[in-house]
Amino acid sequence: MTATAATMAPGAALPTADGFAGTLPESAVDAVLRMALQEDAPYGDITSQTLIPAGARATAVLNAREPGVLSGGAVFAAAMKLTDPDAVVDLLVRDGEAFAAGTALATVTGNARAVLLAERVALNLVQRMSAIATKTAGFVALVAGTKARITDTRKTTPGLRVLERYAVRCGGGANHRFSLSDAVLAKDNHLAVLSGGDPEKLTAVLRNAKAHLGHTTHFEVEVDSMAQIEPVLAAGVDTIMLDNFTLADLAAGVALVAGRARVEASGNVNAGTVADIAATGVDVISIGGLTHSVIALDLGLDIGLDMAPGTRSGAGPTAG
Known part of the structure; x- marks a missing residue:
């Protein structure tokens, strides 16, 4: 079954192949697309306006040049609908679904100039989003059978966070705090300023801070040594982040916390280390590389023009 852009309600939850990916607000997608199109064609696409007849139609296929996991089908469709509201877009693969090289992921039929105008913006976004989904799925597979949850960080492309986190x-991953406004995360620099390395002072400062927070606000603290764990736990925090700990220290840290808080591991996480990190018993593994260093997945848009007999290439000069 295919899903068309016309059937997606604004802000609706988008279906994925293996679970619930949450919502991708239409307003946020529209804002990103308008900004990108303004950047890419501030005064229109003079190439297509010169070469392609105004009434020409085109049918294009979004093809996978390599295997991966799709993300951004709705973004691709929205880009096409933004330049041609009458375009017909069929999404042949669902977000969250794995695909092989050579798979047709979507088709679009619409005004040829409009399809060409949207092409690069649509491809840039769906390629990046699918690269992130593919990389995340690889990490999730590596920790299968453990309780560890793979999460992202705030190391996202400015302006694209809502898309990259989706x-x-x-x-199959999860999201860390979306912004600095969502939760407290006291990191090493915060602790150095507040406590000066005094464990008792650290506990008191954190406990006082927590007392001033709303009861629904999550409180996380990053530590970089075993000696900080007990003073931080004594403050009643919700999550403790063990940053750049060795595997042995991660296991010892999990044992020391003993369920009194959620344990997050961060730092030195890659495809070669993530399984061993998960095996220490941590609850969360946060990975900045999910978003900050992905290489766009190789997807291409193959376009065929349908020009009516007698039409000519080139718009030619216009009066005025």
Whole structure:
């Protein structure tokens, strides 16, 4: 079954192949697309306006040049609908679904100039989102059978966070705090300023801070040594992040916390280390590389023009 752009309600939850990826608000997608199109064609696409007849139609296929996990089908469709509201877009693969090289992921039929105008913006976004979903799915597979949850970080492309974090969810991962406004995360620099290395002062400062928070606000603290764990736990925090710990220290840290808080591991996480990190018993593994260093997945848009007999290439000069 295919899903068309016309059937998606604004802000609706988008279906994924293996679970619930949450919502991708239409307003956020529209804002990103308008900004991108303004950047790419501030005064229109003079190439297509010169070469392609105004009434020409085109049918294009979004093809996978390599295997991966799809994310951004709705973004691709929205880009096409933004330049041609009458375009017909069929999404042949669902977000969150794995595909092989050579798979047709979507088709679009519409005004040829409009399809060409949207092409690069649509491809840039769906390629990046699918790369993130694919990389995330790889990490999720590596920790299968453990309780560890793979999450992203705030190391996202400015302006694209809502899309990139949705892509993480499409890959089976979860999201960390969305912004600095969502939760308290006291890191090493915060602790150095507040406590000066005094464990008792650290506990008191954190406990006082927690007392001033709303009861629904999550409180996480990053530590970089075993000696900080007990003073931080004594403050009643919700999550403790063990940053750049060795595997042995991660296991010892999990044992020391003993369920009194959620344990997050961060730092030195890659495809070669993530399984061993998960095996220490941590609850969360946060990976900045899910978003900050992906290489766009190789997807291509193959376009065929349908020009009516007698039409000519080139718009030619216009009066005025």
